[in-house]
Amino acid sequence: MITVQRSSSGSSHSPRSSSSQPYLSISVTEPVKLGNGVQAYISYRVITKTNFPEYQGPEKIVIRRYSDFVWLRDRLFEKYKGVFIPPLPEKSTVEKFRFSAEFIELRRQALDIFVNRIASHHELQQSEDLRTFLQADEETMERLRSQETGIFKKKPADLMQIFKEMQTRVSDVVLGKEKPVEESNPEYEKLKNYIFELENHLSEAQKHAYRLVKRHKELGQSLSDFGKAAKLLGACEGHALGKAFSDLGTKSETLSVRLQKEAHQLLMNFEEPLKDYVRAVQSIKATIAERANAFRHQCELAETIKLKEINLDKLMLTRSDKVGEAELEYKELKAESEEATRRFENIVRVMNEEIVRFQDQKTQDMGIAFHQFAKGQSRLANNIADAWRSLLPKLEACLS
Amino acid sequence: MEQQRSSSGSSHSPRSSSSQPYLSISVTEPVKLGNGVQAYISYRVITKTNFPEYQGPEKIVIRRYSDFVWLRDRLFEKYKGVFIPPLPEKSTVEKFRFSAEFIELRRQALDIFVNRIASHHELQQSEDLRTFLQADEETMERLRSQETGIFKKKPADLMQIFKEMQTRVSDVVLGKEKPVEESNPEYEKLKNYIFELENHLSEAQKHAYRLVKRHKELGQSLSDFGKAAKLLGACEGHALGKAFSDLGTKSETLSVRLQKEAHQLLMNFEEPLKDYVRAVQSIKATIAERANAFRHQCELAETIKLKEINLDKLMLTRSDKVGEAELEYKELKAESEEATRRFENIVRVMNEEIVRFQDQKTQDMGIAFHQFAKGQSRLANNIADAWRSLLPKLEACLS
Numbered sequence: 001m002i003t004v005q006r007s008s009s010g011s012s013h014s015p016r017s018s019s020s021q022p023y024l025s026i027s028v029t030e031p032v033k034l035g036n037g038v039q040a041y042i043s044y045r046v047i048t049k050t051n052f053p054e055y056q057g058p059e060k061i062v063i064r065r066y067s068d069f070v071w072l073r074d075r076l077f078e079k080y081k082g083v084f085i086p087p088l089p090e091k092s093t094v095e096k097f098r099f100s101a102e103f104i105e106l107r108r109q110a111l112d113i114f115v116n117r118i119a120s121h122h123e124l125q126q127s128e129d130l131r132t133f134l135q136a137d138e139e140t141m142e143r144l145r146s147q148e149t150g151i152f153k154k155k156p157a158d159l160m161q162i163f164k165e166m167q168t169r170v171s172d173v174v175l176g177k178e179k180p181v182e183e184s185n186p187e188y189e190k191l192k193n194y195i196f197e198l199e200n201h202l203s204e205a206q207k208h209a210y211r212l213v214k215r216h217k218e219l220g221q222s223l224s225d226f227g228k229a230a231k232l233l234g235a236c237e238g239h240a241l242g243k244a245f246s247d248l249g250t251k252s253e254t255l256s257v258r259l260q261k262e263a264h265q266l267l268m269n270f271e272e273p274l275k276d277y278v279r280a281v282q283s284i285k286a287t288i289a290e291r292a293n294a295f296r297h298q299c300e301l302a303e304t305i306k307l308k309e310i311n312l313d314k315l316m317l318t319r320s321d322k323v324g325e326a327e328l329e330y331k332e333l334k335a336e337s338e339e340a341t342r343r344f345e346n347i348v349r350v351m352n353e354e355i356v357r358f359q360d361q362k363t364q365d366m367g368i369a370f371h372q373f374a375k376g377q378s379r380l381a382n383n384i385a386d387a388w389r390s391l392l393p394k395l396e397a398c399l400s
Numbered sequence: 401m402e403q404q405r406s407s408s409g410s411s412h413s414p415r416s417s418s419s420q421p422y423l424s425i426s427v428t429e430p431v432k433l434g435n436g437v438q439a440y441i442s443y444r445v446i447t448k449t450n451f452p453e454y455q456g457p458e459k460i461v462i463r464r465y466s467d468f469v470w471l472r473d474r475l476f477e478k479y480k481g482v483f484i485p486p487l488p489e490k491s492t493v494e495k496f497r498f499s500a501e502f503i504e505l506r507r508q509a510l511d512i513f514v515n516r517i518a519s520h521h522e523l524q525q526s527e528d529l530r531t532f533l534q535a536d537e538e539t540m541e542r543l544r545s546q547e548t549g550i551f552k553k554k555p556a557d558l559m560q561i562f563k564e565m566q567t568r569v570s571d572v573v574l575g576k577e578k579p580v581e582e583s584n585p586e587y588e589k590l591k592n593y594i595f596e597l598e599n600h601l602s603e604a605q606k607h608a609y610r611l612v613k614r615h616k617e618l619g620q621s622l623s624d625f626g627k628a629a630k631l632l633g634a635c636e637g638h639a640l641g642k643a644f645s646d647l648g649t650k651s652e653t654l655s656v657r658l659q660k661e662a663h664q665l666l667m668n669f670e671e672p673l674k675d676y677v678r679a680v681q682s683i684k685a686t687i688a689e690r691a692n693a694f695r696h697q698c699e700l701a702e703t704i705k706l707k708e709i710n711l712d713k714l715m716l717t718r719s720d721k722v723g724e725a726e727l728e729y730k731e732l733k734a735e736s737e738e739a740t741r742r743f744e745n746i747v748r749v750m751n752e753e754i755v756r757f758q759d760q761k762t763q764d765m766g767i768a769f770h771q772f773a774k775g776q777s778r779l780a781n782n783i784a785d786a787w788r789s790l791l792p793k794l795e796a797c798l799s
Contacts, residue, residue, distance in 0.1 A: 194635070201632040205644075208625035215621045219614040226607035233600040236593070241762045244769055245604075363640045367798045370643055374794060378787035385780035388773040395773060399766045 024050040024119040026134065028064075028112035031104045041065055042104060044111065048134045052125075060135050066091070068133065069111055071145050075129040076118065081290050081343065082350030083124060084358055086117035087279030102264075106272055113276070123350075181296045191355065192288060199281045206274040213266045220259030227252030240397060247394050255387055262380045269376065273369035277362060284358070291351065294344040301337040308333055423449040423518040425533065427463075427511035430503045440464055441503060443510065447533045451524075459534050465490070467532065468510055470544050474528040475517065480689050480742065481749030482523060483757055485516035486678030501663075505671060512675070522749075580695045590754065591687060598680045605673040612665045619658030626651030639796060646793050654786055661779045668775065672768035676761060683757070690750065693743040700736040707732055 030045040048060045069088055077085050089110035092103065115134075118124045132144070227249040234246030308330050315323045429444040447459045468487055476484045488509035491502065514533075517523045531543070626648040633645030707729050714722045 197635050198632075201628065201635050205625065205628040205632050208621065208628050211621045212618075212625055215614070215618040219611075219618055222607060222610045222614045226604065226611055229600065229604040229607050233597075233604050236596050236600050239762075241765055244766060248769055248773075363638075364798060366640055367643060367794060370647055371791065371794045371798070374647075374787040374790045378784045378791075381780045381784035381787065385777045385784060388777035388780065391773045392770065392777075395766060395770045399763060399770070 022051060024048070024052055024055075024125055026112070026115045026119055028108055028115060031108050033099060040099070042099075042107070044108065046115070046134065054126075054131060056135055062135065062141075063138055064133070064141065066107075066111075067145055068141055069114060071141075072118075072129060072133045073114075076124060076127060077286065077290075079127065079129070080123060080350075081294065082287065082347035082354065083121070084280070084284050084287055084354045085124075086114050086121075087276065087283045088114055089279070102267070106268070109268075109272070110276065181299050182292065183295055195281060195284055195288065199278065199285070202274065202278045202281060206271065206278055209266075209271040209274050213263050213271050216259055216263035216266060220256045220263065223252045223259065224256035227256060244395055244397075247391055251387055251391055255384055258380065258383055258387075262376060265376050266373070270369055270373040273365060277366065280358070280362065287351065287354075291344070291347050294340070294347050298337070298340040298344045301333065301340050305330075305333050305337050421450060423447070423451055423454075423524055425511070425514045425518055427507055427514060430507050432498060439498070441498075441506075443507065445514070445533065453525075453530060455534055461534065461540075462537055463532070463540065465506075465510075466544055467540055468513060470540075471517075471528060471532045472513075475523060475526060476685065476689075478526065478528070479522055479749075480693065481686065481746035481753065482520070483679070483683050483686055483753045484523075485513050485520075486675065486682045487513055488678070501666070505667070508667075508671070509675065580698050581691065582694055594680060594683055594687065598677065598684070601673065601677045601680060605670065605677050608665075608670040608673050612662050612670055615658055615662035615665060619655045619662065622651045622658065623655035626655060643794055643796075646790055650786055650790050654783055657779065657782055657786075661775060664775050665772070669768055669772040672764060676765065679757070679761065686750065686753075690743070690746045693739070693746050697736070697739040697743045700732065700739050704729070704732050704736050 025048070027047045028044050029047060031042045032044075033040060034043050035041055043063050043065050046062050046064045048055070048062075049058065051058060073085055073088050076083070089107050092107075118127070118130060124130065133141075136144070230245050230249030230252060232249075234242045234244070234249060236242070237245055308326070312323070312326050312330050315326050424447070426446045427443050428446065430441045431443075432439060433442050434440055442462050442464050445461050445463045447454070447461075448457065450457060472484055472487050475482070488506050491506075517526070517529055523529065532540075535543070629644050629648030629651060631648075633641045633643070633648060635641070636644055707725070711722070711725050711729050714725050
């Protein structure tokens with residue numbers, strides 16, 4: 001199992017042992033704002049280092065934008081049915097945050113993780129679309145992006161809508177609202193229920209983690225405001241009391257800075273991993289929808305074939321001259337049916353592997369995230385405790 | 401005499417018979433009486449003393465907020481120059497009027513108020529204080545409704561009167577009015593200091609209050625997160641599920657700790673700052689009194705000069721109004737001497753009061769800050785330990 005590490009801008013990860021150990025390592029770096037007004041967007045420098053024979057060379061640098069990543073995700077989703085495609089960060093809905101430093105950095109990080117997860121996946125890393133994404137010049141990329149074939153004719157915003165419709169259909173199926181054209185597979189049922197329950201609880205937890213970040217910031221701001229007021233008071237008072245007020249004020253301001261830093265850490269190392277987990281689960285739901293589609297398609301063909309068989313027997317009995325035509329149709333349909341069955345069974349096989357991979361990966365990822373959370377909180381709290389305690393001897397000077 | 405923040409029910413009497421004079425008061429047991437808009441809180445006021453002027457070693461009476469206001473008003477009128485201890489504000493927001501927190505804060509503040517009066521070498525001799533501590537409720541109610549002097553109005557309007565005084569004092573300080581003010585540089589410095597202090601203190605107190613609120617909010621968020629994490633833990637199962645559950649449980653524990661600390665902050669830090677603000681406002685009222693006394697003295701001095709000139713004129717013309725004028729002049733002179741005496745007394749008293757005030761508040765604020773820093777430090781250590789105790793369990797998750 002390959003562990004994906006959260007990468008910082010500019011770092012890349014290539015073992016130096018010549019070409020014996022195959023590697024494919026990608027960095028998404030240097031976000032740059034291009035264009036003006038409503039058309040403005042961020043472009044990224046995508047650096048690929050690899051010794052895979054299918055690639056053009058050991059290193060390649062291209063410029064990509066968010067919609068290019070979306071194109072890649074859509075192509076992979078269409079080609080590799082059953083695989084849990086790594087999730088993308090959301091398209092920004094709130095205009096004013098679209099170019100904030102924090103948003104840009106979070107997005108860059110998430111995109112970097114996205115491509116590296118693809119590069120670490122034993123099937124996805126072979127993808128031709130991935131090679132195109134990592135190596136094609138910008139004009140080619142733009143042309144491909146605008147073609148938008150398959151079910152993804154719509155813009156990314158509408159894609160979400162399609163996923164939502166899929167989700168509803170799957171929910172309907174799970175809830176038994178539609179006529180049961182669904183697998184009677186108890187283990188798979190359990191998995192689906194788990195995934196749906198997980199998404200709800202995760203969203204809740206992530207929402208509250210985000211609020212936690214906000215509260216840290218607010219507490220920091222209040223401490224800063226108080227510190228300033230205390231210092232003004234100190235200047236006004238003078239003598240021992242004035243010194244005490246000033247010391248209190250200075251300490252408050254110092255701690256405020258520390259709290260704001262911690263809020264930022266919380267966002268990066270805790271709230272964002274939770275968000276990433278939510279996106280991963282949503283991606284799995286899309287795969288679940290694909291499997292349901294494939295199953296339904298297989299069933300429909302099986303039904304159609306039965307009817308065709310009955311019809312064919314009838315024609316043969318009546319020695320109709322339509323027999324030849326009907327036999328041909330029947331053969332085609334049978335081939336289609338076998339293909340549909342193969343596709344469905346492939347999805348099932350792949351999903352089984354994917355589930356194991358996913359469980360291990362997220363246990364690791366979340367374990368790291370919590371560990372960093374607890375460590376960060378602990379360190380912050382110790383800093384705060386020491387800061388206040390250092391003030392005590394000075395304050396004792398005030399008391400007669 | 402050191403002022404300690406008293407908890408409900410405690411009282412403070414040295415057992416050495418009657419050698420050491422003591423006057424110790426407790427404001428306890430707030431009880432809601434009446435209904436609807438008429439509802440109010442009554443307090444049990446217990447006095448323990450060996451002062452000879454008092455009826456006995458112990459007395460218990462029932463008092464309400466407006467009785468304390470009556471006492472404050474009487475003392476302000478009688479003891480000019482003294483910085484009368486401040487009262488907690490009348491509640492403006494209806495829905496908080498009977499919240500447990502508000503009631504306790506008010507009880508504490510009223511207890512501090514009477515004990516400060518009891519500790520003050522002049523104020524403790526007050527007859528009005530004895531009335532307040534010993535009279536039966538009917539007498540008290542009667543006195544309260546009389547509301548003599550400048551305090552004819554209800555307590556809410558009293559604030560208005562103080563505000564007008566403050567404006568007048570500000571006008572005087574800013575030189576807006578014709579300068580009928582003392583040309584005393586040290587006193588000028590004091591007035592400027594008091595006005596500047598009030599501004600900065602109010603700011604600091606406002607932000608201290610916000611700090612309390614932020615602690616509560618952080619605690620609430622931790623609690624919400626903890627619940628969500630536990631649900632997640634139940635859903636996941638295995639090592640990850642356990643990690644989520646542990647994280648959730650720890651968050652909830654810390655949330656409780658934060659809420660407790662927020663309460664401590666309110667009681668031991670924000671409230672003392674508020675008390676300091678009120679004390680400064682009380683001093684401003686005394687500054688206004690001194691300005692009034694000074695102005696009165698000046699006006700009489702002016703009037704006397706005119707009377708002297710008039711008298712001389714009458715004497716020169718040998719008018720038959722001389723006798724009458726001489727009488728008026730004598731009366732005015734006596735009034736003028738009285739006014740001067742009153743003003744000089746205020747100045748003398750204020751000088752002592754300023755020293756007493758500076759020492760007291762340095763002590764009070766020193767204690768408040770110390771408790772603040774200690775409380776914050778302790779809270780932070782608890783938090784650090786709690787999160788650190790989680791690390792080994794989380795390490796079990798990582799392969």
